[in-house]
Amino acid sequence: MKKFFSSALARGLLWQVIGFFIGAGLVTGIRALMGLTTTDTFFFTEPAWVLGALFGALSFLVGCGVMDDWIKWARGIDTHDNHEEHWHGWEKYINVSFDHKVIGIQYTMIALLLIAIGGTFAMIFRTELAASQLQFLTTDLKLFGQNGPQLYNTLMSLHGIVMIISILLGISGIINYAVPLLIGAADMSFPRLNAFSYWIAVPAAITLVSSLFLGGFDTGWTGYPPLSARAPVGMQMFFMGVFIAGWSSILGALNVVVTVLRMRAKGMTAFKMPIFVWAGLATSIIAMTATQFIGLAFQLVMFQRLLGMGFFDPTKGGNPVLFQHLFWFYSHPAVYVFILPGLGVISELLPVFVRKPLYGYRWIAMSSIGIALVGFVVWAHHMFTSSMNEYLRVPFMYSTLLVSVPTGVKFFSWVATLWKGKISTPTPMLFVLGAIVVFLMGGLSGPPHATVSTDLHLHDTYFVVGHFHDTIFGGFVFPFFAAIYYWFPKATGRRMNEFWGKVHFWLMTPSFFILTFGMMYVGLLGMRRRIADYDPALGIDTAHLILTIAGFAIFFSVLIFFINFFYSIKNGEKAEGNLWNSRSPEWQVPSPMSLHNYPTPIEVIGEPYDYGLKDSPYTRFVEAPKGKGKH
Amino acid sequence: MQHFVIVGILVIITTILTYLGLDVAGLAKQQHPIAASAQSVSIDQLWQWEMIVISFLFAVIFVPMMYSLVAFRQKKGEMKDGEHMEGNTSLEIAWTVIPLFLVVIFAYLGGWSLGEVRRVDPQAxxxxxxxxxxxxxxxxxxxxxxxxxxxxxxxxxxxxxxxxxxxxxxxxxxxxxxxxxxxxxxxxxxxxxxxxxxxxxxxxxxxxxxxxxxxxxxxxxxxxxxxxxxxxxxxxxxxxAAQTPEGQGRLLTVRNGCTGCHSLDGTPLTGPTWFNIFGKTEEMNDGSTLVIDEAYLIESILNPNAKIVAGFPSPSVMPAFVFSDEELANIIAYIKTLK
CATH class of the missing domain: 2.60.40.420 (Cupredoxins -  blue copper proteins)
Structure with a gap:
């Protein structure tokens, strides 16, 4: 316990609380001097909460010590380039470390924590939806300053955004852990910036979830004004949380781009990079250049609420539809940020378990870049009914349908990779195969949204909800689990239980098909998104009951995963060698890997996926020239 | 070669079965529910074409994948690698260009369908x-x-x-x-x-x-x-209605959407029902009780947050309205008739 209270995490949290009270107190003091009201429903006034949240997050960063080296540099004090580890075991993960592997695991842990929170929210409102009428989130209920339907809206909105932040942190986790290993680097280009990107996500997540206790927000994760301009204080915590998390995304992506461009092993030309590195690069280019727009859009609404600037207020000459453009200019490319690393994991793991080269490697690599680029010009397909200029709908229909071409290339290449292989199906491979099928369902339910006229019916219904759960589960959740089962032995030297891994898969996959297909079905029949109650006349009560049961089955399968995960860290079967018989360099050294990864630098002398070709290694270790000291 | 023939046949069968399956679920020929407008004709037509293509594309990916899992499975104890195939440029070009054609066709059909939906009748x-x-x-x-x-x-x-x-x-x-x-x-x-x-x-x-x-x-x-x-x-x-105060009051309440939250038949919605409301004794959310009279109604219309009936959202979600004295009198006259 003492180790926890002296950790960077505990210090950061304490400083966040202090920072919050300084910020909130400052505003309250100024308001008192100006003769304005100083208290409100949630004790502090809204401006006090906002400045408090901002000060709190900044104080967290100072308090946890992630900026210590920078502060020393600014004062002219030198620090060691070689950061030594002071901690052992689990302590590493709650203290500031500059090791990309530790940071990757830190990201993964916070992503799993947020998945647990977001999933629990989903179970609460899924239970409410099991039958028409309000069951327990009734108008009589009073919790956190909200009645039942308001709480429903808050939980539904938080489920969306908590899962999204969880995905962003989850992909950072895999990329941070795997990319330097795959390219043979000792670490990321900017280890301190890397740690900073992780630690800034912690106060961001806290700020975001705090909105639940401050009246919540009832706008969905999209936060469209004018509704978001009227919502309770919780709305501001949502904006502020996402705003801060965006910094994590931008800075982390910058680091990945530089690392991939500058730190590859000798001989690793662009088309000899592992395919996951291509995916990580593509996703980072989007995250680095588009995230600013959601931050900006949210900041404008914050200013509209705090300072009365009428950006989106029609009575002051503002334009509510402008917000949607700004919002989706990030938030559509963002879904490619979520899925590209997942698709990269599929492409990376398939050859290992098929024992065959990745079919059409260059095409798959280019299709990631293609998806990333086309993804920038499709945003307005979220706005076909929004009252934007009507002629804009047709070009956005074309660009949206175009995304299916590079996505199709991936599918065809995966199938061709499977063809005539020697396929084995341990748990990671099961999740890869599940990902392909689920993502196929998501991909195929996409075009009816792209063609404008059919979308006029589907927009804002459960059909969309089913569609995007398919794409996100196929593009992120299944590959994320695959990646964890696959690289877990690399990180811990032990493997997760195979039997329970398979139970996890076989419980989750069929339930998930039922869930999303059912969502699409009720959506067509008239089930709208984001409603706490539905008209019994629609005749979808039974369908919803089945959906709820399927939802709980998924919840329990993930619970099995969690138990397996934490149990295996200490008690899993030992697996220190090349467990999957992979060609990738990180499996050529014992697990877990040491600080700075490879004992001697590696050099690329072959193709990454030449399975089935004798005597064609991908990499080899370069002997350190004798007589020279350590670096 | 034999593999390709089997897969080809299975793809055709799966395409048909998928489409029939969607049809049984009622999702193939039209979007649900029943179509009740002229605009839905071209929309449902496009939907049906899409479902045919989707059934085919599903089969084209799903069948060879499942077939490979069965036919090319690693036997127990086998440690051999698969065939060393790196790719085939003409095949890659084919499965880039053919979907591109499909995209152009469906974008064209989408444009056509949208045009039908937006067809303007000047006599509307x-x-x-x-x-x-x-x-x-x-x-x-x-x-x-x-x-x-x-x-x-x-x-x-x-x-x-x-x-x-x-x-x-x-x-x-x-x-x-x-x-x-x-x-x-x-x-x-x-x-x-x-x-x-x-x-x-x-x-x-x-x-x-x-x-x-x-x-x-x-x-x-x-x-x-x-x-x-x-x-x-x-x-x-x-x-x-325009000739009586109650009638004018009713028009005012409809025009301002009051009945969206206040029912006329006793059901509690977002706000208290108006049925039998006048003269009723209500408990407020601060614990006090009062009789609903003209003064209370006027105050509640002009400043909905002043006194809120127990059990309803606080602060109130109702906007503060601005009415003339005569309009207020008409609305109250109308509310009095709701017995």
């Missing part, structure tokens, strides 16, 4: 629509009729000129297939030609707050003759 009947938290108000400008139920004649194009007084809503009648957002500060247009006589509901499709789920009003499609009779009756009622 104009109705003004106002969305607000959490109800719809419909105004027939030619007859001075204001109502919360949308009555439409069959087989005639109607153009709804829609706006919102608060947040964004979305006008969606599932049977009409089309949806259009209703945005404050601008007027959006919804063109529809109802073809099937029946009772439907307009359901708000854009999250608009706490009672968003209940923002549903009746939409009644009648034959032209029945519609004309309804119009005549309503126009007469509107004329009569």
């Amino acid at each position: 009947l104009v109705i003004n629509v106002k969305g607000q938290q959490f109800t719809w108000t419909f105004e027939y400008p030619e007859y001075g009729i204001i109502t919360n139920e949308l009555h439409l004649p069959a087989d005639r194009q109607v153009v709804l000129k829609m706006t919102s007084i608060d947040v964004i809503h979305s006008f969606w009648v599932p049977e009409f297939r089309i949806k259009q957002d209703v945005v404050p500060g601008r007027i959006t247009e919804y063109r529809v030609t109802p073809t099937l006589v029946g009772n439907y509901k307009v359901r708000c499709a854009e999250l608009c707050g706490t009672s968003h789920a209940y923002m549903e009003n009746a939409v009644i499609v009648n034959t032209q003759a029945d519609y004309d009779a309804w119009i005549a009756e309503q126009a007469e009622l509107a004329k009569l």
